[in-house]
Amino acid sequence: ACLRPRGAKILVDDSHGCGVLGRNPNSEQPLGYGGGGVIEYFGLDYAENNIIYAGQLSKAFNSPGGFVSCARETDENFGVLNLAKNSNTLVFTGPICTAGLSSAKTTFDLNAAEGDLQRKRLLA
Template identity: 50%
Template sequence: DYLGLTFNDDVVNASISGTRDFGTVVAWCRLVGTVEVFNQVEQEIAELVGTEACSIFASTTLLNHGVIPALMGKDGVLFLEKSAHMTMYEGAKIARDSGSKLCNFNLNDLEQLEDLLIENQHISKKLICVDGVNSMTGDYTDLPRLDKLAKKYNALLYVDDAHGFGVVGEKPDVEYPYGKRGNGIVNYFGLDYENIVYIGCFSKAYGSFGSFICCSHNLRRYLISQATPHDLGGAGPASAMCAV
């Protein structure tokens, strides 16, 4: 609860009003339908982060378990940084069990990563998975160098910034060393989203529940049907989106 919003009166009252307006849970999956407040939050988060679109999941764990296998299919190769969050590793194992290849590299050992990318450059679907802000140490990943490598070898960079979103943001300076607006580590480094998908969550800084992936419109449409939490799981409480 980085910013103390869990007990903020406005946030609490919005959640209570959301429960009265929408009930205790939105039980159907996102593939079937939604309520407008989910779409509103997705639009505002996409604008804040700076991407075309955004897709909300009930939790970061479910997002990583569903999105990583959906991106990899049966014939991709996944490069997972060894100290990345365990939920990414669990998602990677699901992808591996479906036929994709899993490779590990050490934190910020980009020479090792490049060797693996060269070794697997013949595979068309390549995904590099890292924490933005490391969940255990608070260290920032070397995103500018990772972005260059991803572009060089035509890989997609998957940045789980659940522990940075809401605090780490754009244009850091002496007065604001974490940056401004809390719009994530990609903006902190002044990068674009040409080769990056960005993952964040609401439970660390926003005083609410849920997670999201910021991506292109095409990828959002794809995930609605191909990521299992959107296809097989409930959306969760709309009151959490009202709090956001």
């Protein structure tokens, strides 16, 4: 919130937190619930804090690929997604292969179904 009056934005590279950290951490579930990443873990609001959220799938999801996301308002003000879409790493490369997409989807589904239990076991 302190950055908004100055028009600043925060770029969070959450390659290690996405899929591991989640919302509402507590003594029973110290890593939080859902695996939504460090932004959810700390209860931050994307739009309020002008957060640009980036990460990769190769850590918690063991799949190729990455992502950039932000609140619609942040994108409208800063052109974040257009910038990401035209970055050299995307212009000079090919798409993720079908096997990689299948791997990512499978691990997303597993994380949704069993992630909270696995995160709890991780610290047991």
